Amino acid sequence: MDIVLIRVIFVIVVAAVSYFLQPFGLNPVPDVVVGAGIGLAIVLFEMRLRQISLKRLIGAALGSILGIVGAYLFSLVIRNSLKPGATQSFLQLMVILLMAYVGLIVGANKGDLLNLSALGGIFGGEKQAKKSYKILDTSVIIDGRIADIAETGFLDGVLVIPQFVLRELQLVADSADSLKRNRGRRGLDILQRVQKIATLQVQIVEDDFPAVREVDLKLIELAKLMEGKIVTNDFNLNKVAQLQGVEVLNINELANSLKPIVLPGEVMRVFILKEGKEYNQGVAYLDDGTMVVVDNARKMIGKTIDIAVTSVLQTTAGKMIFGKFDERATVRTELPRMANARPGAPQPSGPPQPAGLQATPVVVAERPVEPL
Secondary structure, eight states: OHHHHHHHHHHHHHHHHHHHHOTTSSOHHHHHHHHHHHHHHHHHHHHHHHTSOHHHHHHHHHHHHHHHHHHHHHHHHHHHHSOSSHHHHHHHHHHHHHHHHHHHHHHHHTGGGOOGGGGOGGGTTTTTTOOOEEEEOHHHHHHOHHHHHHHHTOOOSEEEEEHHHHHHHHHHHTOSSHHHHHHHHHHHHHHHHHHTOTTOEEEEEOOOOTTOOSHHHHHHHHHHHHTOEEEEOOHHHHHHHHHTTOOEEEHHHHHHHTSOOOOTTOEEEEEEEEEOSSTTEEEEEOTTOOEEEEETOGGGTTSEEEEEEEEEEEETTEEEEEEEOOHHHHHHHHHHHHHHHSTTOOOOOSSOOOTTOOOOOOOOOOOOOOOO
16 A cells, blocks of 8 residues: 555656646646656556566666667767768667667566576575466366365465466367367366465466467477476377476376275275176276276176276376176175075074184985995
8 A cells, every 4th residue: 555655646746847847848737647647657667677576677777788888889880970960860869779678678588597696695585586387288277176286285386377378268168169168168267266276376477479389389488488387187298398398297197196006916896887898807997087997797787896906007098907806705705695684584593603613504415225
């Protein structure tokens, strides 16, 4: 609030000075309007400077100074080459403006290369203030799991959403295909959910690269510029970014690393969903989407059974578990259970027998004795 008050007072002072001094040779009222406009322009420029890092600000100042020095040397050449007049004055002014502008832009873009921490003093803490940027891809926004990860607090730094990614997401949401349209709208809902997380800092950047047409390549260029990491679940973007030296956070790799570890010999309870590719195989899925291929389970489709894990295979697409269903063991377990659950079945009397020592009835077959 204090800063807003200071800005208002500054604009009023500039307008009052223009009213009394009339520096533009106009009537008092137009001079006040022009002075107030200049004051507003200065305030807007100051607000823009607050968003620029100290490195870029120092780089822009150094670039402007070097540009003005170079422009002065060029103006000396122009003064000695042309006759005094309007053309000479115009060329000198244009050279100064051009060199100052070029120095300002180039110095600001290259300011991130400055190592201010080496200067010590008030610049010693600049390195500690460096932020970690996580740049979101369109695919990871539509996927939606990034919001769940962000809510758990595992993401630090600044979550960056490029403007060109928002444009691509809007094109998907406006697609004539209903499936694509629903995916795009889901992505926009995920972004709104991410922006509402109080512990997370979200930043929408306007940086674009007109010379680059593909969104994936624009993401890589932006990551290089901001020294950030790309958050994606696109396999191809992951490989291309790694080839160009850009760090990538792959959501699929994170999900695979969080899947439970299963060792051969362990017993699992799974639901057989469908038939497998090989003979007498059944296929089941765990809660996290891991595929379980079970031998001898074709007849158990639609049922929940216990299987013994035989091996675990790690592939690029994820983890696969192979198991075996022992039908004989299941029958031995189910028969006593069914007999006890039958209405009118006699209940065993006396103390319960220890496990593994139950009596097994023996049937002796009678055969006639032949006479000698």
